[in-house]
Every structure is written in structure tokens, then in C-alpha cells.
Amino acid sequence: MANILALIETTSTGGLKSSAAGLIGAAAQLGTPVAVLAATPGAGAASVAELGRLGAAKVYIAEGDGVGRVLTRPQLEALAGAVEAHGPAAVLVSNSNESRGVAGRLAVRVGGAVAAEAVGVRADGGRIIAVHSVFGGDYTTESTIEGGLPIITLRPGSIEERAEAAIPEVSTVTLVLAAGPAANIVELREAPAETGRPALRGAAKVVSGGRGLGAKDNFALVEQLADALGAAVGASRAAVDAGFVPQSHQVGQTGVAVSPQLYVALGISGAIQHRAGMQTSKTIVAINKDEDAPIFEVADFGIVGDVFTVVPQLVEAIKARQLAAV
Amino acid sequence: MKIVVLVKEVPDTYEARKLDSSGMLARTASELVPDEINERALESALRYQDAHKGTEVVVLSMGPESTVKTLRKMLSMGADSAVLVEDSSLAGADLVRTSAVLAAAVQREGFDLIVAGNESTDGRGGLVPAMVAEHLGLPLLPSLDTLEITAESVSGSCAIDGGTLVVNAALPAVVSVTERSAEARFPNFKGIMKAKKKPLAKISLADLGLSPEPGARSTVTAAVERPVRAAGTKIVDEGQAAQELADFLAANRLI
Numbered sequence: 001m002a003n004i005l006a007l008i009e010t011t012s013t014g015g016l017k018s019s020a021a022g023l024i025g026a027a028a029q030l031g032t033p034v035a036v037l038a039a040t041p042g043a044g045a046a047s048v049a050e051l052g053r054l055g056a057a058k059v060y061i062a063e064g065d066g067v068g069r070v071l072t073r074p075q076l077e078a079l080a081g082a083v084e085a086h087g088p089a090a091v092l093v094s095n096s097n098e099s100r101g102v103a104g105r106l107a108v109r110v111g112g113a114v115a116a117e118a119v120g121v122r123a124d125g126g127r128i129i130a131v132h133s134v135f136g137g138d139y140t141t142e143s144t145i146e147g148g149l150p151i152i153t154l155r156p157g158s159i160e161e162r163a164e165a166a167i168p169e170v171s172t173v174t175l176v177l178a179a180g181p182a183a184n185i186v187e188l189r190e191a192p193a194e195t196g197r198p199a200l201r202g203a204a205k206v207v208s209g210g211r212g213l214g215a216k217d218n219f220a221l222v223e224q225l226a227d228a229l230g231a232a233v234g235a236s237r238a239a240v241d242a243g244f245v246p247q248s249h250q251v252g253q254t255g256v257a258v259s260p261q262l263y264v265a266l267g268i269s270g271a272i273q274h275r276a277g278m279q280t281s282k283t284i285v286a287i288n289k290d291e292d293a294p295i296f297e298v299a300d301f302g303i304v305g306d307v308f309t310v311v312p313q314l315v316e317a318i319k320a321r322q323l324a325a326v
Numbered sequence: 327m328k329i330v331v332l333v334k335e336v337p338d339t340y341e342a343r344k345l346d347s348s349g350m351l352a353r354t355a356s357e358l359v360p361d362e363i364n365e366r367a368l369e370s371a372l373r374y375q376d377a378h379k380g381t382e383v384v385v386l387s388m389g390p391e392s393t394v395k396t397l398r399k400m401l402s403m404g405a406d407s408a409v410l411v412e413d414s415s416l417a418g419a420d421l422v423r424t425s426a427v428l429a430a431a432v433q434r435e436g437f438d439l440i441v442a443g444n445e446s447t448d449g450r451g452g453l454v455p456a457m458v459a460e461h462l463g464l465p466l467l468p469s470l471d472t473l474e475i476t477a478e479s480v481s482g483s484c485a486i487d488g489g490t491l492v493v494n495a496a497l498p499a500v501v502s503v504t505e506r507s508a509e510a511r512f513p514n515f516k517g518i519m520k521a522k523k524k525p526l527a528k529i530s531l532a533d534l535g536l537s538p539e540p541g542a543r544s545t546v547t548a549a550v551e552r553p554v555r556a557a558g559t560k561i562v563d564e565g566q567a568a569q570e571l572a573d574f575l576a577a578n579r580l581i
Contacts, residue, residue: 108425113421143544146545188492
């Protein structure tokens with residue numbers, strides 16, 4: 001089987017980011033997964049066991065001082081080296097703020113082309129097909145790459161397939177960054193510790209709040225229902241703009257696109273831009289006091305009512321069922 | 327300081343957006359407007375210009391003739407001049423091709439700083455800024471929520487999984503900004519009147535010395551519209567709704 005490169009993202013301490021499982025899982029759909037890692041000198045070996053557990057058949061480690069200090073270029077050099085060493089049939093990169101630039105630059109560098117923001121991949125005869133969810137899920141398109149190396153960026157959290165664990169074959173090379181203009185990392189400010197709630201991206205359940213919550217303090221209602229359901233917390237742009245929650249919670253055209261098993265919209269009218277980020281959810285529930293709110297057009301279960309009345313009752317009803325089930 | 331702002335014409339996100347059967351944007355299906363993110367990119371450039379007289383701001387786009395309207399809007403916001411690369415052979419150009427054309431056009435124009443949106447609202451690939459930077463051999467500060475421009479350098483912060491990166495680079499450089507960056511100004515009447523007289527140059531691939539044949543390319547092989555999502559149950563709360571919803575969730579194994 002052909003080698004498929006997966007660019008692994010790491011934390012400031014060298015740990016693997018959560019995107020690794022999906023990248024390796026997608027690579028296994030197409031061929032032999034080769035994990036590519038840029039690491040500080042001596043740090044790469046610590047990740048090998050975990051990469052094997054995630055299904056990497058091979059691990060290509062490029063170690064150098066620039067990692068963590070220079071943006072993009074260490075990962076680009078690592079990936080370009082791995083392309084030369086492994087002659088891959090495709091390269092997979094997370095479509096994240098930190099990694100997608102690597103994909104773009106690699107395409108220019110090696111004369112490849114990019115299929116951007118894929119939500120799935122498959123091999124079709126000799127061709128590699130990328131599947132995309134376009135215009136907020138209004139369309140599903142497929143693309144392929146002709147005449148050069150296929151480089152595919154994957155929407156974070158979109159790949160459910162996982163590869164079988166393997167004992168990887170490891171190669172380690174020294175990463176040398178040529179002198180030249182570079183973007184420097186001055187500082188990494190770690191985000192405050194997570195609350196224990198699932199991350200919005202890739203969550204199985206999401207509860208989102210909108211302008212209908214009325215005030216920042218009332219957003220606790222969204223959190224209470226999310227905790228009762230074991231769900232991540234999202235928000236409409238209106239709620240973010242009103243300062244109820246940080247922008248990282250925004251679901252929609254310009255925020256995170258989610259596709260959970262259950263999406264609950266509280267006090268969200270359902271503007272087209274919000275629907276673009278959630279309408280591919282399996283089951284949609286909406287509670288809104290405006291019976292004409294467009295969110296009801298896509299809701300599997302809609303309640304015309306006051307969130308401040310219905311949600312506390314719902315939380316109680318869920319807890320009662322959970323207690324009964326124990 | 328000369329700042330070039332990259333601009334893309336996109337279908338308005340306030341309307342339904344359509345693809346045609348070949349997977350290309352159906353341009354007549356919705357109104358085409360400057361991407362909101364480009365207006366923020368321009369705003370970042372204009373704020374520097376407001377504080378530093380003598381700064382030149384150029385808006386540059388690749389697209390069909392209709393893009394003139396988008397560029398005029400950017401001129402009315404305050405850009406000094408506009409450049410449109412228009413060539414029929416560029417219809418359906420993929421990201422690598424688009425970035426090669428933009429890089430050549432920017433180079434022809436001359437610049438100290440290139441400002442782009444982090445990702446368009448239609449394609450959402452977010453790759454063009456990095457590709458343009460690679461073509462030009464320049465650093466890119468990507469997806470900046472905050473941007474600070476000085477005479478010699480750019481810096482800013484970029485949200486990543488698990489935190490925020492603070493990054494900087496010496497000029498010349500490319501930066502891309504997010505929708506958390508500068509809120510765009512509205513064009514005023516004076517700006518709109520002045521925009522009609524500002525220079526808008528149209529150039530072709532031949533002007534850029536580029537051949538019409540692309541190399542490797544990404545092509546769409548299928549495009550299927552999602553079936554319309556049927557609305558389900560809708561009930562009015564009269565005290566019973568929460569219980570009914572809990573029953574619905576339980577029946578669907580969601581609790």
C-alpha cells in the first residue's frame with residue numbers, strides 16, 4: 001500500500017494534540033499511515049508509542065532547535081523531508097490555524113495541489129477523493145487532484161475513523177532551517193484549564209445559547225443543560241457579540257462548524273449563518289419564545305416557550321431519568 | 327509604507343448560496359459582495375494609514391468583471407487604488423493557481439505588507455495567504471485576532487488549539503486577520519463619491535507574464551445538494567413541554 005503522510009500537531013511540551021487520531025485514521029483509509037513530527041532535539045521518541053497506538057505504521061521525526069520558536073517552517077521542512085523519504089500518495093494536514101499554512105506552502109514547494117477543508121477521504125481506484133461539506137452543509141462535494149501530489153486539509157474533529165494500533169518503524173532526521181525571513185513565535189499563552197466539559201469541535205452533543213438568554217449571567221442556564229447532557233457549550237454570534245461567552249464558543253459560518261448527534265439551540269433565532277454551522281447535526285432541538293424563529297424550520301423537536309421556564313424543568317426531567325436508570 | 331489588501335468577491339452569506347451541477351459557484355444565484363473578512367483586512371490597513379500619512383493602500387483581487395463592484399466598495403471605504411486580475415482562463419482556478427496569480431500581481435504592484443482575510447466565507451480553505459507567502463518567499467502571520475503594524479515589523483496573536491500564539495515578523499511580510507480583528511468602517515457619502523475617481527487597473531495573465539496552463543490542480547468531481555431538512559415536531563409550552571422533550575430525547579437514546 002502507498003504511504004500516506006499525516007502531519008502531527010504537538011503541544012508546547014511536545015505532547016500530541018487531539019487532531020492526531022483523526023489524521024492517522026484518515027491516512028489508514030487511503031494507505032499506510034506515516035506520522036510526521038517536528039520536535040525539539042531528543043523529544044520526538046517520547047511520542048512514538050502513542051503514535052503507534054493511534055495506528056501509525058511509520059513515524060518520521062525531524063528534530064531541530066527551531067521547533068516552538070519559528071512558525072510553520074519546522075513543520076514544512078519536516079513534511080518536505082518526509083515527502084522525499086517516503087514518496088507518499090497523499091499528505092494529510094489539519095485545517096487548523098497553525099497547520100494549514102504548512103499545507104499551502106508544501107503545495108507550492110513540491111508542485112502539488114490542495115483539497116481544502118475535507119470532512120472525509122477515500123481511495124477510488126487509483127484516485128484519492130476528498131469529501132467536502134460546502135456552504136454550511138448545504139452541499140456535499142467531492143474533489144480529486146490531477147497532475148501532482150495530493151495534499152488534503154482535514155476539518156478538525158470531522159474524521160470518525162480510527163486506525164488499528166501498530167508498532168511503528170521510526171526514522172529520525174536532523175532538522176536544519178535555512179537562514180531567511182521567518183515568522184517568530186514570541187510567546188505561547190496556554191488557555192486556562194478546561195472546565196471538564198467536552199470540546200465544542202467534535203463533540204457528540206452540543207447545547208448552544210443565543211441572544212434570547214438576555215444577559216451574561218443567564219448563560220449559566222446553557223451550561224446547566226450542557227452538564228446534564230454531558231454536552232459541549234456553544235453560542236450564536238449574537239451571544240458572542242453581546243459578550244455572554246468567548247468567541248471560541250461561536251457556532252456558525254464564521255465560528256466552529258459542528259455536526260453532533262444532538263444539537264440543542266436555546267434562545268437562538270437561527271439566522272442562516274448560524275444554521276450553516278449546525279444544520280448537519282443528526283438531531284436538532286430548539287427552544288425559543290418566537291414561534292416564527294427560523295430555527296424551527298430545521299428542528300426535529302421544537303418548543304415554543306420561555307427558556308427560563310422550560311430549561312430548568314428539562315434539567316430536572318433529565319436528572320430524574322438518569323437517577324431512575326442507576 | 328505600501329499595503330496591499332487581498333480581496334475576494336463571495337456570495338452573500340445572508341442569502342441561500344448555490345453550486346451548479348459541476349460544483350462551481352452559481353454566480354447568479356445570490357448577490358456577490360466583498361467578503362466581510364476582507365473589509366476587516368482593509369480596516370487594519372486603513373487604521374495604520376490614518377495614523378501614518380503617506381501610507382498607500384491598494385486593494386487587489388482576481389475574479390470576473392463583476393468584481394469591479396466589490397473593489398469600488400473597498401475604494402469607497404478608503405483604499406487609494408485597486409487592481410483586478412481578470413482573465414477568462416482563470417475561471418475555476420484552484421488555490422495553487424489563484425495564489426500564483428495573486429503573488430505575481432502583488433509583486434508587480436510592489437508592497438511592504440500584504441493583508442488578507444484568514445479564510446473566505448465560501449471556500450473556507452484558508453490557504454491562499456500561506457501560498458502567496460511561499461511564492462514570494464515571505465513569512466506569514468496567520469489568522470491574527472490582533473494586529474500591530476510598525477514601520478519595520480508586524481506582530482499579533484493567533485488562537486490555536488490549547489492557547490494563543492504571539493507572533494512577529496520583519497517586513498516585508500504577509501498577514502491574515504480573523505473576524506475578531508478590527509471592525510470595518512462604513513463608507514460615507516464622500517468616500518463613495520471619491521471612489522468613482524480612484525484608479526482601478528485591470529490586468530491580464532499576459533500582463534503578469536504567466537502562461538494560461540496550470541500544473542497540478544484540484545478539481546471537483548461531484549456536487550450534491552443536501553435534501554431539505556424537514557421540520558419535525560413543534561409544540562407550545564403549557565407546562566408539559568420539558569417532559570415531552572425529555573421523552574423524545576430518551577426515545578432517541580440521547581439521554
